[in-house]
Amino acid sequence: MTGKTTRQKMLKKTIEDYFVPWIKPLKMYVSDHIELAWQKPGLHRMMSNENPVPPSRKIIKTILKYSALANRYPDQGLSVRSKIAAINGLKGPENVVLGNGSSEIFDMIFRSFVTRGDQVIQEIPCFGIYKLRCELLGGKIVSVPMIYRDNQLLYNTDALLKLVSSKTKIITIANPNNPSGNFMDNRDFVKIAGTGIPFVIDEAYIEYSGLGKSQVNLIKKFQNVIITRTLSKAYGLAGLRFGYLLADEGIAGKIAATLIPWNVGTISMWTALTALEDNRDLEKKVKYNNRQVAFIIKMLENIPGLISFPSRANFILFDAGPAGYKGADIIEFATKRGIILRGEKTQYGSDGWFRVTIGTEKENQKFVGLIRDFFSFNNSKKNRLKQ
Ligand SMILES: Cc1ncc(COP(=O)(O)O)c(C=O)c1O
Incomplete structure (x- = not known):
């Protein structure tokens, strides 16, 4: 192609033509x-x-304290990451990555593994963010319907495993699930983890049952298991935007490479630490x-x-x-x-x-x-x- 025809073709393009094709049908998410x-x-x-309960006095005090330092960039959150690691029986901050809510954590995980044509498997009904982040990257969401039986919605791990293919880059399960509110069986977690495919376990609501119900110990056996958490629910800090992931240190370190520098602000980080210390x-x-x-x-x-x-x-x-x-x-x-x-x-x-x-x-x-x-x-x- 001569330089002239290339230039002519470029002149005919509109700005819309420059968007990656899979972003064209998508819209801003508004609740x-x-x-x-x-x-x-x-x-x-x-x-x-x-959470209907407003933040405690301690939380508000921390917010005020760090708002006075809002002219400074935040650090990488070693204090709060160490605290999170300790609560979860993990080695240290190297096992923890922070995000603006777990929604941003999902964005980081998906950007780490999914590209055009890849697939992500989820069970439905479920939280909408998995599909949104997957499609934004040109991936395809594969949905496995839960089983509606005896007035319960049950996870369908056998059906899920049948849909695994060489295109599957992530399997994601919320535990407990939103909106069904139930837990998946422990044995099913081991079966899915055994595939070796990045397996994201969304524990947004785990604190309502206690960390004893968490699958965090799987991280020590399976490098492909990633746990996500948030302070938006039981801790009651949805407006603060603070979430985190727990993973093997090699995996957490790689996902952390997708971090937008200084993503989590000083106020969020220190307030999160106050919340995590207030059992x-x-x-x-x-x-x-x-x-x-x-x-x-x-x-x-x-x-x-x-x-x-x-x-x-x-x-x-x-x-x-x-x-x-x-x-x-x-x-x-x-x-x-x-x-x-x-x-x-x-x-x-x-x-x-x-x-x-x-x-x-x-x-x-x-x-x-x-x-x-x-x-x-x-x-x-x-x-x-x-x-
Ligand atoms: C299952 C599940 N995961 C994650 C989230 C998102 O929480 P965050 O506020 O941390 O982005 C929600 C919010 O409703 C949820 O239901």
Whole structure:
């Protein structure tokens, strides 16, 4: 090609032509429900798996202390990384990589392993970030539906393993899962880890059950296992944006090469350390949450046709399909009463899905009341029509 024709072709291109092809169909991710909640602070935020308990005085003190140093660049977080390693029985900071929430951690992991044409396997329903980060890199997400049986959503490891191919670059499992709230069987973790494929275990909600339920020890046996965590849930610091990964030091070191320098700010790092040192505050929040999960499930257990999924996290998934109701209608009913809930797409032949996040005691009572009202009003309407 002559220099002239190359120049002519370049002149015909628009800026859109320069984007990598797989980014063209993608859009900025916006959580409409979170936008709505910030715009209308009077609404009850029972949709995003946040913690309803505000930060403690100790946390606020640390935030204020380090805000006075906001003119300085942060260091690489050796103090907080050492603390995290110690809590998890790992050698040291070399096993820990920090991110702006675990969402950024996912971005780093995916950029480390996935390129155009590669595949990532997940079980669905699940947290949306795995698909988003995978597709941004030109990868293809392969989804294995969980099994819906006996009012439970169960992991399907056999089906997952059948989908493993030379294109599989990551297998990712949330444990407990969002939105089903349950744990996968320990034996399944070993089976998946045994494939040697990078295996990401998302433990965003693990503290609600205690670190005894963590799969962190697998790191010592399997170099391909990577654990992700966040301070957004049980620690109640979603707005701070602090997450981390735990891995074999060689693997963590390589993933750390993707780090954007100074990614986690001084305030986040030192506040995270304060939170990680305050076991009593964590324990209080966990106990509160678990009591409230049990309360909501108990209060709604007698509604015929409403299935609730026992949760080891700070949310509860429901299926009103067997009662003949749509999740979307329940969500709309709740919004009218000032509560924002979250939906799920139609699946397993049901459009009755909705999910609630544990709120304050008052909010949880309000939620229970409105669900009861929805069912009694609509059931009596149905009965009247039958007569
Ligand atoms: C399973 C799971 N992983 C990770 C996250 C993201 O948390 P972070 O705030 O750390 O980005 C969430 C948030 O809802 C989640 O449900």
